[in-house]
Amino acid sequence: MDPLKLYEQRVMPLKRALKRVKRGQRVFVGTACAEPLALVKGLMNRADELHDVELLHFVTLGRADFTESRFDRRFRHNALFIGPNTREAVTQARADYTPLFMHEVEELFALGYMHLDVALIQVSPPDKHGWVSLGIGVDVARSAAINADYVIAQVNRYMPRTMGNTYLPVSKIDAFVEHDEPLLEYRFPQTSEVGQKIAEEAAKLVRDGDTLHVGYGHLPNEILKHLEGKKDLGLHTEAITDNIIELVEKGVITCQKKTHFPGRAVCTFCVGSKKVYDFVDLNPNFLFLPSSQVYDPKEIAKNDNLTSIGSAMEVDLTGQVSSESEGMRFYSGIGGRLDFLRGAAMSKSGRPIIVLPSTTKDGTASRIVHKLAEGASIIATRGDVHYVVTEYGVAYLHGKSIRERTMALISIAHPRFRAELLEQAKEKAYVYPDQILIEANQHLYPEFMETTATLKDGSEVQIRPIKPTDEVLLQRFFYSHSEETVYNRYFRPVRAMPHASAQGMVNLDYDRKMALVATTGPIGAERIVGVGRYDREEERDLAEVAYTVHEDYAGQGLGTVLQSHLAEYALTKGIKGFWAISFGRNKSMLAVFAKLGKYTKTVIEPGVWKVEHYFDE
Incomplete structure (x- = not known):
């Protein structure tokens, strides 16, 4: 059948399309700013008809009404990465968190270990050949659309057509709901002076010609603002943001020195403003690929000089990194941190970097610690991280002894906690018993x-x-x-x-x-x-x-x-x-x-x- 005629046959009203969602099913919902808002709203309107529907997200930035207590018997949210709008629900056991490496999700869908009854996605209108684009949200959504039993797509003229492995034939989608509305926009919060200082320190580690991965989060994103003096940077990263677009416009990110997909900025979704969405529309400089490829450490390592910048919650004195949880309280997720750290480590002249403030927001506790908090997950081992950056400088850990890395990490801890950390290190025999640190209680370094x-x-x-x-x-x-x-x-x-x-x-x-x-x-x-x-x-x-x-x-x-x-x-x-x-x-x-x-x-x-x-x- 002619694909456009097939499309016309499968276009239907919202309520009719969503009738396919039944009690007890698992429903995938598109990611971040590509979330099909009309479909989600329509599903919420059917709440009284449903029971125990699991809503599976990579990460959501929408309202997340389905996590409210009034929907407890209707919907159960399951996050592959916990966002700020679902964190409280996970903490209160009203929502679930599934820890996964993002490059492995596609296989779980395909083999049925994480069976999908329905996938709710958002796409562009079909072209003359009968193909729609997933636009700014390829990530795990493409795999979900291929493997779900039933696929419902919100067709939105505001969704850009992006280049790469973003296209689906209309024959792969069971129901189309035409609903035009501006895409969800997201702006990272203003960074503090401490965050800006961390960004300045981390930017020193980025070399001309490096290929960048910038982790999902406001602190890694802030670093982009401090790279304007760099030349010929490449990109193999998760999300395209406004700050990335600015570096492209200024000629800082050119991707001309990349060894893998030269000339193309590799990514998997967008988190930003309409400016970002307009910029990537039919732009061949951006190659949108599924998470199974973008997050694969072996694929990442094909880029020489891959510099990966990710954030963390805590780092202990031996170099173990926690970023998934605050002690026993789940905070974010595995995401791509370890995938990119290991990909960067395997990359020729690569640099795995972790950034974090030296203290908690209220300044009462150090984030450089003698031991990780009880229940904290180790997202990266002592052998995974090469650089740790705080507002007090850079600690290089790779190939360093426990004594050397302990002193390096104490030197970038907040001065208020250095003397205590040194004593704790002595108790653990990490350093010499007579080790001194004259500037322990104040930051004197000029x-x-x-x-x-x-x-x-x-x-x-x-x-x-x-x-x-x-x-x-x-x-x-x-x-x-x-x-x-x-x-x-x-x-x-x-x-x-x-x-x-x-x-x-x-x-x-x-x-x-x-x-x-x-x-x-x-x-x-x-x-x-x-x-x-x-x-x-x-x-x-x-x-x-x-x-x-x-x-x-x-x-x-x-x-x-x-x-x-x-x-x-x-x-x-x-x-x-x-x-x-x-x-x-x-x-x-x-x-x-x-x-x-x-x-x-x-x-x-x-x-x-x-x-x-x-x-x-």
Whole structure:
């Protein structure tokens, strides 16, 4: 039969179509902003005729009237991902939650383990060939439509026709209800200052040419606002949002560097405003695919440089992540967090990232914890996450020992909880029994001193204040020196830099004692190549300085760079000048010190000089 004639035969009034829904059936309802609102409303109007109808959603953003207590004997909501409008019902046991990996849902539908009696979906009008588009809601809806016993579609002229695996022939749909209405719109809530700071920190981890996954949630979505300076980003993600469209319009997201579906932004549904829906309409830059493909870690990993950014509720000191529940109270769902974390980890040069505020909203509890809350589910193991980001910075965990990752996570916890976390870590033997953390109770780290410097040979180094987590890096830096370098720095042969010595050199108050390091390599694979430090005198407003540069960087001006930035910082602390002890034969050290300007020289003993410079001279 001609598909358009078949379509005309299957168009029917709302009440007639919904008569197919019977007592005790399982009914799938389309996702998020693609929810067929007219069909859901019509079903609610039939509540008095129905009993124990299970409404299965991936995630709903509509009114969710069916979760109200007055419908308890009529409808039972079952969420594959708990949204804000169904959370209370799940908490009160008036609705269900089914934990699943999203790429596995299609198989459950197809094999009958999650049998669907009816599917309620929303589609565009059919084209001249008799195909309708699922538009902004492909996700698990396509599989539901293929596998349900009976399919009812709301035909809405406001639904865009999207490109990809979004089309169904009219022969696959049993009933069409024509009802035009604006699609549901959703705007993420305004992010707090803490959220904006987290976004700034996480954005530093995104490299030009990366392919992005941005998790469903307001915090990952906020990060998109901080990527305008990036170039040639790609996209393999769950939801298309307004912030993504803005990056496409500004030429930030081009997808030209993608290794899988190059030139195409891969997604599975939209959550946003009408602007988003208009933008994706017949837009070949966007490839809408089913969840079984978009969320499959093996499929995700085909993208080189896949950077996945997802949120969490808690992270313990060993790197275990909880995001599905608040203790025993289910909050969201498995969703795509672990799928994308593992896909990113398998991706060539991929980066799995978890972001979270350092504390709960009221500030009374830390989200970096010595142990997860009782009943909290582990969404990602110690081996899954590479980066954890709070408003206090980035902790790199991959390949790090329990001691290293514990210190890294404490360093990005809220300062109010760091001392307590350190004591708890000692009790669990995660760190040295004598481990110190000078800035534990306050955030002293001067982030404004972080910068990049170009050396004489054109290479770049990162300049930043030393951190307590640099202990191992500093030890490696020390053991890379020649005996001559060590002797010039310490005026005696020094064979070792044990923990007891090293931790005192990385735990500073950033006032009386300060050190800057020059590093190469990305976060997590950094290498210290230079250190400049000062120790302020008690009696005078002068500070003793010392510089050490790795032999590989000798003659490139790195000592001068460190000294310049160290002097700049010292002036902000009211320090009036620098002095240093040097061998007279150490021409490189003396040449660097001379860059400060006029200095005096005092011979302490034959061959050993004390040089002194006042900044105002």
